[in-house]
Amino acid sequence: MNAEIIAIGSELLTPFRQDTNSLFLTERLNELGVEVRFKTVVGDSLKDLAAVAQIAISRSDIVIFMGGLGPTEDDLTREAVAEALGIELRRDPDIVAALYKRFAARRFTMTDNNKRQADVLAGAEVLHNSNGSAPAQWLATRYQDGERLIMLLPGPPHELKPLFDAECLPRLKRAVPREYIAKRQLKVAMIGESALDARIAPIYTKFPEIQTTILAHAGEVQIHLQSRADSQEEAERRVSVLAEKLEEELEASVFASEGETLEQIVGYYLQMRGETLAIAESCTGGLLAQRITSVAGSSRYFLGGAVVYSNQLKTELAGVSPAIIQEHGAVSKAVALALAEGIRVRTNATLGVGVTGIAGPTGGTPEKPVGLVFIALTDGKLPEVLERRFPGDRERIRLWASMQALDMIRRRLI
Amino acid sequence: MNAEIIAIGSELLTPFRQDTNSLFLTERLNELGVEVRFKTVVGDSLKDLAAVAQIAISRSDIVIFMGGLGPTEDDLTREAVAEALGIELRRDPDIVAALYKRFAARRFTMTDNNKRQADVLAGAEVLHNSNGSAPAQWLATRYQDGERLIMLLPGPPHELKPLFDAECLPRLKRAVPREYIAKRQLKVAMIGESALDARIAPIYTKFPEIQTTILAHAGEVQIHLQSRADSQEEAERRVSVLAEKLEEELEASVFASEGETLEQIVGYYLQMRGETLAIAESCTGGLLAQRITSVAGSSRYFLGGAVVYSNQLKTELAGVSPAIIQEHGAVSKAVALALAEGIRVRTNATLGVGVTGIAGPTGGTPEKPVGLVFIALTDGKLPEVLERRFPGDRERIRLWASMQALDMIRRRLI
Numbered sequence: 001m002n003a004e005i006i007a008i009g010s011e012l013l014t015p016f017r018q019d020t021n022s023l024f025l026t027e028r029l030n031e032l033g034v035e036v037r038f039k040t041v042v043g044d045s046l047k048d049l050a051a052v053a054q055i056a057i058s059r060s061d062i063v064i065f066m067g068g069l070g071p072t073e074d075d076l077t078r079e080a081v082a083e084a085l086g087i088e089l090r091r092d093p094d095i096v097a098a099l100y101k102r103f104a105a106r107r108f109t110m111t112d113n114n115k116r117q118a119d120v121l122a123g124a125e126v127l128h129n130s131n132g133s134a135p136a137q138w139l140a141t142r143y144q145d146g147e148r149l150i151m152l153l154p155g156p157p158h159e160l161k162p163l164f165d166a167e168c169l170p171r172l173k174r175a176v177p178r179e180y181i182a183k184r185q186l187k188v189a190m191i192g193e194s195a196l197d198a199r200i201a202p203i204y205t206k207f208p209e210i211q212t213t214i215l216a217h218a219g220e221v222q223i224h225l226q227s228r229a230d231s232q233e234e235a236e237r238r239v240s241v242l243a244e245k246l247e248e249e250l251e252a253s254v255f256a257s258e259g260e261t262l263e264q265i266v267g268y269y270l271q272m273r274g275e276t277l278a279i280a281e282s283c284t285g286g287l288l289a290q291r292i293t294s295v296a297g298s299s300r301y302f303l304g305g306a307v308v309y310s311n312q313l314k315t316e317l318a319g320v321s322p323a324i325i326q327e328h329g330a331v332s333k334a335v336a337l338a339l340a341e342g343i344r345v346r347t348n349a350t351l352g353v354g355v356t357g358i359a360g361p362t363g364g365t366p367e368k369p370v371g372l373v374f375i376a377l378t379d380g381k382l383p384e385v386l387e388r389r390f391p392g393d394r395e396r397i398r399l400w401a402s403m404q405a406l407d408m409i410r411r412r413l414i
Numbered sequence: 415m416n417a418e419i420i421a422i423g424s425e426l427l428t429p430f431r432q433d434t435n436s437l438f439l440t441e442r443l444n445e446l447g448v449e450v451r452f453k454t455v456v457g458d459s460l461k462d463l464a465a466v467a468q469i470a471i472s473r474s475d476i477v478i479f480m481g482g483l484g485p486t487e488d489d490l491t492r493e494a495v496a497e498a499l500g501i502e503l504r505r506d507p508d509i510v511a512a513l514y515k516r517f518a519a520r521r522f523t524m525t526d527n528n529k530r531q532a533d534v535l536a537g538a539e540v541l542h543n544s545n546g547s548a549p550a551q552w553l554a555t556r557y558q559d560g561e562r563l564i565m566l567l568p569g570p571p572h573e574l575k576p577l578f579d580a581e582c583l584p585r586l587k588r589a590v591p592r593e594y595i596a597k598r599q600l601k602v603a604m605i606g607e608s609a610l611d612a613r614i615a616p617i618y619t620k621f622p623e624i625q626t627t628i629l630a631h632a633g634e635v636q637i638h639l640q641s642r643a644d645s646q647e648e649a650e651r652r653v654s655v656l657a658e659k660l661e662e663e664l665e666a667s668v669f670a671s672e673g674e675t676l677e678q679i680v681g682y683y684l685q686m687r688g689e690t691l692a693i694a695e696s697c698t699g700g701l702l703a704q705r706i707t708s709v710a711g712s713s714r715y716f717l718g719g720a721v722v723y724s725n726q727l728k729t730e731l732a733g734v735s736p737a738i739i740q741e742h743g744a745v746s747k748a749v750a751l752a753l754a755e756g757i758r759v760r761t762n763a764t765l766g767v768g769v770t771g772i773a774g775p776t777g778g779t780p781e782k783p784v785g786l787v788f789i790a791l792t793d794g795k796l797p798e799v800l801e802r803r804f805p806g807d808r809e810r811i812r813l814w815a816s817m818q819a820l821d822m823i824r825r826r827l828i
Contacts, residue, residue: 016638304727
């Protein structure tokens with residue numbers, strides 16, 4: 001079966017906004033063996049939207065509309081799809097009642113335009129939206145030569161994603177002929193995309209039946225593997241053979257094999273080893289702490305940290321002696337090590353990390369250029385420090401530095 | 415005039431890849447007064463591609479095809495567009511010669527399939543591609559009811575962008591009736607999209623000639639205004655009138671009128687007022703510091719901060735007395751205030767901020783649910799503290815909390 005995804009909203013036709021929901025939906029659809037054949041973006045015009053709906057319904061088995069389900073005059077998806085299918089909209093009294101209740105709970109008065117959200121395509125099932133007021137709709141119908149599955153989903157990603165997983169996925173699984181797909185997502189830190197490809201291309205090209213995609217993203221490279229077979233067992237077996245060969249080649253550079261983030265992996269090892277972590281960071285300015293604490297439950301192993309931009313704070317919060325800063329400069333191996341050890345001692349953590357560098361765009365010198373970063377890790381007995389020169393702008397340098405620090409913690413723990 | 419952008423390539427229909435060229439093209443087209451009405455993504459299938467081309471050419475004045483111009487069997491854009499227009503492809507001997515030359519210069523032998531890159535739509539101009547082997551094409555032609563401008567551009571952004579600017583833009587400027595466009599981008603913090611719209615719709619709907627787009631994004635709402643006129647002066651004047659009326663209505667809620675970020679604005683005010691800032695954050699885990707330090711030059715006003723996940727660190731780094739934590743709990747007004755004042759005193763900053771809350775998903779109680787956040791700000795004389803209950807998941811709660819803290823600093827300084 002094939003699918004078409006339609007993103008609706010004039011803002012998606014500006015230079016500022018881009019549909020990203022379709023990537024999520026494509027992943028879910030591919031897992032069911034459904035291929036996405038077209039993606040379209042159309043604005044909030046009834047004429048344009050109805051035309052796009054008409055074309056999509058005539059050529060694709062599954063058509064997913066995203067957005068345009070809200071209460072305003074610009075929200076025209078219901079009307080356009082009804083027009084394209086030549087069916088009616090019916091106002092659902094249960095939805096109207098639920099809307100009244102939702103507004104009352106927040107002590108708002110509901111204006112009349114909100115009732116438009118209760119208009120349902122004749123024959124469609126209403127799908128509950130836990131994170132927004134506009135319900136979604138699911139319609140299985142005959143159109144010309146065949147069966148069609150049509151979904152009307154809300155546009156905001158935090159509404160669409162949980163709704164799709166809870167309501168659409170089970171229905172799709174029943175409706176779509178079964179195919180078995182197995183996947184792996186290896187992630188590699190601190191190796192460039194082309195250097196990585198040069199090492200692994202001789203391996204994966206020997207497995208043409210496995211779809212291999214290599215993507216560089218924010219300081220890591222992802223290797224996506226996907227295989228299809230007549231049974232889940234066989235699909236898993238095939239993808240495992242290649243994944244193992246790649247892991248053999250790349251050894252400890254592979255930090256995840258199920259798509260986990262580096263901060264999740266670091267958290268996992270810290271918890272497993274019973275270690276606790278504290279950090280003192282300068283040029284990353286809180287980014288490292290933020291990444292570590294983005295993992296739910298990180299309070300079990302992350303004690304906290306200091307963001308020490310000024311020299312005074314390096315001393316005040318992380319106990320770095322002013323003499324060390326004086327002698328070596330704030331951006332130096334010695335200060336990175338002093339930050340790591342200082343924050344470790346101050347917080348009683350088992351591991352301490354220190355980061356200092358020049359993120360730019362200003363502040364570089366010929367000896368200490370923009371991009372120079374020192375990263376130190378210590379457990380009180382065995383301190384280590386790395387010197388790196390990261391390319392790119394402020395944002396990329398900070399990102400690479402945080403990546404390197406996380407990878408350093410990981411390598412200490414594995 | 416209106417335009418349609420078509421991105422070609424099966425990789426753009428996977429979960430991993432996304433067309434971004436269209437954002438660049440949209441910006442350029444909008445500046446000429448050309449509106450983008452549709453965007454389509456289609457794979458490397460002659461049938462699908464010809465169908466998409468046919469639809470686009472029948473409904474849009476300007477049709478831009480991106481990708482599918484290479485030498486491989488998958489590169490089918492030339493054939494598909496010729497088929498859709500019902501015209502011929504002619505092999506251009508000059509291009510063939512140039513291809514031979516290019517290969518010879520790199521000491522490669524040219525395989526025959528490369529000659530496909532010399533196939534030109536009858537009547538089209540060939541546009542030189544300085545960064546790749548496939549030349550682009552420009553065709554001005556009559557189709558059914560009107561004139562059409564059709565462009566075939568290479569897919570890789572580093573080929574497409576310079577080529578478009580050098581070759582297509584001058585031709586478009588001659589072909590498109592001259593229009594003058596003025597823009598504003600107001601940004602508003604801590605007001606919901608629908609509440610904002612309810613307040614400003616009565617104003618902007620009185621200016622139908624100005625295109626108003628409202629976008630909610632990561633805790634802020636953006637109001638994009640765009641006006642067109644016969645002179646730049648008139649366009650600017652029109653958009654200014656509406657922008658001023660909106661700013662009057664929204665008063666201090668508007669934090670930027672030229673698209674600046676909240677952290678840039680906060681940095682601007684801190685520097686202008688000669689203030690320095692330090693923060694002690696718990697539930698935001700470094701996110702607030704990271705946002706503040708994402709601005710180049712932030713070291714001039716940001717001294718640093720403490721990420722204090724554990725109670726011990728709240729005391730150790732931010733000087734919060736254990737008795738206050740004992741009495742009120744770590745998530746409380748009193749602790750937020752103590753964090754703000756403690757870090758301010760400890761660092762000698764003129765302003766201190768404290769954030770404590772429950773980002774979830776665990777750790778909530780009936781009295782102190784997930785999403786409860788206290789944010790305090792003090793200059794040593796006038797402390798203030800906000801209690802908020804943010805909706806959503808861990809990531810959103812942290813984002814909203816950081817936004818609220820930034821907005822609180824801004825309001826203190828304006």
